[in-house]
Amino acid sequence: MKLIDALYKDAPLATRNEITPKLGFALTVLLALAWLIPFLWMGVATLRPASDGINLMAELMPSLKPTLDNIRDAWEIGDFPRYFLNTTIICTGILLVQFFTVTLAGFAFARLDFAGKSLIFYLFLMQLMLVPVLLIVPNLRIVAQFGLYDTLAGVMMPFFASAFGTFLMRQAFEAIPTELEDAALIDGASLIQRIRHIYVPLSIPSFSAFAIISVTSHWNDFLWPLMVINSPDKRPLTVGLSVFTATAEGTQAWGTIAAGTLMVIAPLLITFLIFQKRFISSFVTSGIK
Amino acid sequence: MSLAEPAALPVAAPAPPRLHIATRFAARFNASLPAYLLLLPSLIFLALFTYGAMGRVLIDALYQRATPKAPLRFVGLDNITAVLADPAFTGAVINNLIYAIGTAIPSIGLALLFALALARTNAVTSALRAALFLPVLIPMVAASALFLFIFLPNVGLLDYYIGRLLPVLPNWLGDPDIALYAIMIITVWKNAGYYMLFFLAGLQAVPEDVMEAAHLDGAGPFMRLRYIILPELKPTFLFVIVIATLNAVTQVDHVFVMTKGGPSNATNLVLFYIYQQAVEHYDIGKASAATLLTLAALMGLTALSFRTMANREGGA
Numbered sequence: 001m002k003l004i005d006a007l008y009k010d011a012p013l014a015t016r017n018e019i020t021p022k023l024g025f026a027l028t029v030l031l032a033l034a035w036l037i038p039f040l041w042m043g044v045a046t047l048r049p050a051s052d053g054i055n056l057m058a059e060l061m062p063s064l065k066p067t068l069d070n071i072r073d074a075w076e077i078g079d080f081p082r083y084f085l086n087t088t089i090i091c092t093g094i095l096l097v098q099f100f101t102v103t104l105a106g107f108a109f110a111r112l113d114f115a116g117k118s119l120i121f122y123l124f125l126m127q128l129m130l131v132p133v134l135l136i137v138p139n140l141r142i143v144a145q146f147g148l149y150d151t152l153a154g155v156m157m158p159f160f161a162s163a164f165g166t167f168l169m170r171q172a173f174e175a176i177p178t179e180l181e182d183a184a185l186i187d188g189a190s191l192i193q194r195i196r197h198i199y200v201p202l203s204i205p206s207f208s209a210f211a212i213i214s215v216t217s218h219w220n221d222f223l224w225p226l227m228v229i230n231s232p233d234k235r236p237l238t239v240g241l242s243v244f245t246a247t248a249e250g251t252q253a254w255g256t257i258a259a260g261t262l263m264v265i266a267p268l269l270i271t272f273l274i275f276q277k278r279f280i281s282s283f284v285t286s287g288i289k
Numbered sequence: 290m291s292l293a294e295p296a297a298l299p300v301a302a303p304a305p306p307r308l309h310i311a312t313r314f315a316a317r318f319n320a321s322l323p324a325y326l327l328l329l330p331s332l333i334f335l336a337l338f339t340y341g342a343m344g345r346v347l348i349d350a351l352y353q354r355a356t357p358k359a360p361l362r363f364v365g366l367d368n369i370t371a372v373l374a375d376p377a378f379t380g381a382v383i384n385n386l387i388y389a390i391g392t393a394i395p396s397i398g399l400a401l402l403f404a405l406a407l408a409r410t411n412a413v414t415s416a417l418r419a420a421l422f423l424p425v426l427i428p429m430v431a432a433s434a435l436f437l438f439i440f441l442p443n444v445g446l447l448d449y450y451i452g453r454l455l456p457v458l459p460n461w462l463g464d465p466d467i468a469l470y471a472i473m474i475i476t477v478w479k480n481a482g483y484y485m486l487f488f489l490a491g492l493q494a495v496p497e498d499v500m501e502a503a504h505l506d507g508a509g510p511f512m513r514l515r516y517i518i519l520p521e522l523k524p525t526f527l528f529v530i531v532i533a534t535l536n537a538v539t540q541v542d543h544v545f546v547m548t549k550g551g552p553s554n555a556t557n558l559v560l561f562y563i564y565q566q567a568v569e570h571y572d573i574g575k576a577s578a579a580t581l582l583t584l585a586a587l588m589g590l591t592a593l594s595f596r597t598m599a600n601r602e603g604g605a
Contacts, residue, residue, distance in 0.1 A: 021510055024402060024405060024406045025406045027402065027406075028402060028403055028406035028407065028417065029417065031399065031402075031403075031421075032403075032417040032420040032421050033420075035420055035421050035423070035424065035478065035482070036420050036423070037446070038424075038432070038435040038436065038439065038478070039423065039435075041435065041438070041439070041446055042435055045438075054444050055444060057438070057444055058438075058444060058445060058446045058448075058449030058450070059449070060446075100330065101330045101331045101334070102331070104327040104328070104330060104331070105327060105328050105330070105331040107327060108323075108324040108327040108328050112321075112323060112324040112327070113321075113324075114320070114321030114323075114324035114325065115317045115318065115320075115321045116321075117324075120328060120332075123332070123335065123340070124331070124335065126335075126339060126340070127335055127339045129588065129592070130339055130342075130343060130584065131535060131538070131539060131584070131587055132338070132339070133539040133560070134538070134539065134560065134563070134580055134583055134584055134587070135338070135339070135342040135343070135346070135580070136563070136564070136567075137346070137349075137563060137567045137573065137576045137577060137580055138341075138342035138343075138345035138346050138349065138577070138580075139338055139342050140567070141345060141349075141573070142337055142338065142341060142342060142345065157334070157337075157338070158334070158337075158338040160330075160334040161330070161331040161332075161333075161334035161335045161338075162331075163335075166331060191323055216426060219428070220426075220427070220428035220429065220430075221428075222428060222429065222430050222542040222545070223541065223542060223545070223560070223564065226545070227564070227567075227568060237428070238428045238430045238431075238542070239430075241428070241430050241431060241434060242430050242433075242434075242545065242546050245430075245433075245434045245437065245546060246546075249437065254438050254441075257434055257437070257438065258435075258438070260434070261431045261434045261435055264428065264431050265426075265427040265428070265431045268426050268427065269423065269426065269427070272419075272422075272423070272426050273419070276415075276419060279426075280418075280422065280486060283425070283483065283486055284486050284487070284490050
């Protein structure tokens, strides 16, 4: 994790601020502001009263008579509490099973020697190679064969094993000194007890990095739940928002769309703003794999 | 005649106990058993949803789905040839290529600019980094909902602020010549902040003494960028290009929300085509054939990504 800590120090080449001429920096500032415009519009449009009319809808100056009507409307049209609940169930369910599977598999790769180790290791690597998103058609058929079509369990199941998580935990476990385990071994601790009381508690930062990546990606997932879920009351946030947007778009209710979007993205954005450093370091980790 | 010491007879080392091969195998298996048990939960799900799914695609691509009129039947490569002959598929492939190149280059270029400008850490650069990273976190569906309004003809944000300057107001999502480029803007907006992180990490590897020496030798900022920084960032570039290409094939949520592949297939991308074949036309054979072709095309690319990752591991 040295690399990640370094991210929060000045890059060596920037210490004299000369490699980024003022022009580049000014351009970046302008673009960063432009990057925020969709969010700014979302906030302003959410609070804009319907009396402002469609012609003022794009105005980025906030209305002087802000209203919560749009939020109320969005709340009434879309079943957002239900969508929240479904997404929370999906993300939590996936994460809990993943914690179990990646801990055990990560430990096996980190600390045990066994016949066929490299072959099985490549089998895990294959999951990263095969780009799971593209396997939606066969996976839908497999989920249906299990009788899990149109269930939240069906949405979760393909993600219960995670090659990325396994490799992340393997790295974390390899960094733990074997002396600790030896001491526990002398005390007569079983394999599972050693994992549970030595490896897991000492790898909390890796678990939390993995949790951030797992929850963010499944919170935002759309295509797969769209295919598995049929009943309106089982929709996750993303699918619910797309149906809601399609409905409101027809009635030109852009303030309501803005309010609905705000409600969907607020939880992750607030969590990010609180744990910014953790999020960013987790995302760097996820890229390194 | 001398009583030479009798030469020591070579004594054969005691042969290792020759175990029956099955016994040896059993011993090895028993020693490995704990590991297998730990791997079992993961392997069950991988077997189902990765290897099983892959096998399923291979088989499904060779069969014609049963209809009320005809039973399931083996058709060999017919599905593959049908997909290759389908102008909607070839159109989607071409769209996806344009989309991949047209989103990768600007988002990677911007990511590099952002990383270079924000390498120095202080309150201002931290806030700017956060601003650029926010789109990475929100669902593509939510981004699409916002951009639907931005691209709305006449009253939308783009026309309200910039369109007024143009002689003719374009119909951003309704014009087949423009729609693909419009949805590309969302992708660049969403991904540039993500790739910025990897460049920020890559910049850590640039050795300070070399930079300093170049500075003393009178190399200007552009010389240093060209001859020191960019070569150092080569692994990062490779890695980010792979990620950007994968994203171009796997991120299609905005197509669902904004254009449904239209107008006249102008924004149809490969994954959306697969979805259409499977869910809208119930043609599993064709969907599987298209999946197979796409997977094959991406295999080489992901192989490259592993080499890139392996290279990075030394630095990380």
